[in-house]
Amino acid sequence: MDIATLIQTISNSIVAGSVYAIIAVGLAMAFGVMKMANFAHGEFFMAGAYVVYVFYALFGWPFPAAVLMAIPIVGAMGVATERLIFLPTRGNVLAGFMATAGLAFILQVLVGQTWGVGLMRSVPTPYMGAADILGANIGWQRLLIIPTAFAMLGLLWFFLYHVKAGKALRACAQDPETARLQGIKINRMTMLAMAISGASAGLAGALMAPIHPVTPYMGHGVILTAFIVVILGGMESIAGAVLAAVLLGFIHTFVTTVSDAIVAQMVGVAFMAIVLVVRPQGLLGRVKA
Amino acid sequence: MLSLKDIWIHYGMVAAVKDVSIDVAEGEIVTLIGANGAGKTTTLRAISGLHAPTRGDIVFRGKSISGMTPEQINALGIAMVPEGRRVFPYMTVMENLEMGAYLRTDRTQTRKTLEEIFHHFPVLRERNRQLAGTLSGGQQQMLAIGRALMSEPDLLLLDEPSLGLAPIMIQEIAKIISQLHALGRTIVLVEQNARLALRLAQHGYVMETGQIVLHGVAEELRHNEQVQKTYLGA
Ligand SMILES: Nc1ncnc2c1ncn2[C@@H]1O[C@H](COP(=O)(O)OP(=O)(O)OP(=O)(O)O)[C@@H](O)[C@H]1O
Numbered sequence: 001m002d003i004a005t006l007i008q009t010i011s012n013s014i015v016a017g018s019v020y021a022i023i024a025v026g027l028a029m030a031f032g033v034m035k036m037a038n039f040a041h042g043e044f045f046m047a048g049a050y051v052v053y054v055f056y057a058l059f060g061w062p063f064p065a066a067v068l069m070a071i072p073i074v075g076a077m078g079v080a081t082e083r084l085i086f087l088p089t090r091g092n093v094l095a096g097f098m099a100t101a102g103l104a105f106i107l108q109v110l111v112g113q114t115w116g117v118g119l120m121r122s123v124p125t126p127y128m129g130a131a132d133i134l135g136a137n138i139g140w141q142r143l144l145i146i147p148t149a150f151a152m153l154g155l156l157w158f159f160l161y162h163v164k165a166g167k168a169l170r171a172c173a174q175d176p177e178t179a180r181l182q183g184i185k186i187n188r189m190t191m192l193a194m195a196i197s198g199a200s201a202g203l204a205g206a207l208m209a210p211i212h213p214v215t216p217y218m219g220h221g222v223i224l225t226a227f228i229v230v231i232l233g234g235m236e237s238i239a240g241a242v243l244a245a246v247l248l249g250f251i252h253t254f255v256t257t258v259s260d261a262i263v264a265q266m267v268g269v270a271f272m273a274i275v276l277v278v279r280p281q282g283l284l285g286r287v288k289a
Numbered sequence: 290m291l292s293l294k295d296i297w298i299h300y301g302m303v304a305a306v307k308d309v310s311i312d313v314a315e316g317e318i319v320t321l322i323g324a325n326g327a328g329k330t331t332t333l334r335a336i337s338g339l340h341a342p343t344r345g346d347i348v349f350r351g352k353s354i355s356g357m358t359p360e361q362i363n364a365l366g367i368a369m370v371p372e373g374r375r376v377f378p379y380m381t382v383m384e385n386l387e388m389g390a391y392l393r394t395d396r397t398q399t400r401k402t403l404e405e406i407f408h409h410f411p412v413l414r415e416r417n418r419q420l421a422g423t424l425s426g427g428q429q430q431m432l433a434i435g436r437a438l439m440s441e442p443d444l445l446l447l448d449e450p451s452l453g454l455a456p457i458m459i460q461e462i463a464k465i466i467s468q469l470h471a472l473g474r475t476i477v478l479v480e481q482n483a484r485l486a487l488r489l490a491q492h493g494y495v496m497e498t499g500q501i502v503l504h505g506v507a508e509e510l511r512h513n514e515q516v517q518k519t520y521l522g523a
């Protein structure tokens with residue numbers, strides 16, 4: 001591997017890790033507060049990409065505006081999912097799984113019926129050109145994802161550690177019953193967690209729309225990776241999810257470069273399996289007393 | 290101030306609390322003692338809204354609170370220190386205290402409450418940036434009590450504050466409870482340590498397999514033959 005390819009691969013790894021991080025943090029957050037997994041999280045990612053497709057490619061809005069639209073729209077989908085699925089099935093993990101897996105199919109069909117199946121929706125690249133770093137060409141469109149991820153994760157961290165509502169969210173994740181005894185309205189907190197969760201998946205999808213095939217089924221590949229990242233990181237740990245996302249970004253990108261994407265997935269899963277043998281609670285997971 | 294009126298509480302089909310009535314007057318400590326599994330925690334959980342009674346009524350300041358959510362009950366001025374302390378382990382001492390004051394909006398008053406709590410428990414001030422899960426058992430108990438006090442509750446529910454603590458720490462907690470009483474707080478104290486509980490309280494209730502078998506003035510209960518035999522090891 002020459003130096004240009006190496007730099008290319010490293011930068012692609014960081015981009016992939018950033019995207020995984022944005023997606024997985026949302027999944028981990030929802031799981032932490034509700035103790036239920038959202039199997040439609042990949043479809044939230046897909047929805048974010050379609051928001052950009054509609055507002056940017058069809059309506060001709062500026063790209064940043066279209067990306068920003070994905071945040072409230074998919075965030076609202078997260079809230080609706082919480083009200084209509086997670087609230088009625090709270091505590092029943094199997095029912096939550098069935099219902100969100102069902103929601104995933106419904107969203108795929110709905111999007112397919114509206115904008116077509118099979119045909120890839122084409123989203124023109126808003127930021128052409130590439131940075132030239134030691135002979136490696138890295139597209140601006142991809143590079144843009146890195147500062148966005150930093151900004152998003154920084155904001156989330158600030159919210160969780162310095163804003164009262166964010167701290168209450170952490171309290172709910174650690175001990176929901178005791179949080180309620182402090183007057184923290186748990187039903188508000190689960191809504192908030194799902195709003196953040198949806199918004200983050202939507203943001204990731206929106207950023208990927210110009211550089212990833214936009215189809216109703218684009219959530220499939222994402223959900224698998226997102227779960228691997230969250231399990232690897234330690235289920236409820238936001239920091240763990242970020243760390244695991246970066247690691248997996250590197251593993252996937254490097255293995256894909258020297259081999260192919262299928263092998264990369266396999267290596268990623270094997271890596272997770274090995275980590276779980278050594279640390280069953282995940283990289284930064286907490287051992288429950 | 291608080292009355293439990295013939296309440297029944299079930300876990301599935303099994304009644305854990307049967308026809309229990311308890312009265313708590315303003316400013317007093319009422320203790321609920323009994324062996325393991327007697328139903329003490331279940332009773333406290335019903336008062337705080339974590340487990341709704343199946344029958345009977347719970348009245349706080351003239352208002353029925355049975356069926357309300359824990360959030361609503363906390364807002365009315367009842368705070369609970371749950372069994373096993375249940376501090377938020379991955380939050381700092383300070384953050385735990387902040388959560389206790391979650392519903393308060395009066396910043397300067399809250400600040401004053403915090404100072405009072407630090408005065409009661411200087412160790413919490415020293416360790417205010419430490420993660421609560423890394424505190425010792427006794428320190429966690431102090432934090433759990435401090436957190437409950439942060440809401441300036443009219444009624445404080447304490448579930449086995451002495452459990453698992455060294456004798457010196459138990460004396461420390463006992464001192465705090467009597468100080469709180471001296472300051473006019475109303476407290477319901479659940480304890481297995483009957484000796485301690487009956488020393489601190491003005492009234493006591495003895496619970497056995499879900500029922501109140503005896504109640505009265507704490508001082509009299511201490512000299513009751515049955516209580517002495519069963520709970521005081523005399
Ligand atoms: N979540 C639950 N599900 C089923 N039964 C329960 C549950 N919690 C408590 N019980 C039962 O209810 C009864 C009363 O339990 P409770 O915890 O109120 O007792 P306690 O007096 O607080 O005991 P201890 O002193 O050991 O804390 C026990 O028989 C217990 O097994």
Ligand SMILES: [Mg+2]
Pocket residue numbers: 329330331372449
């Ligand atoms: Mg108990």
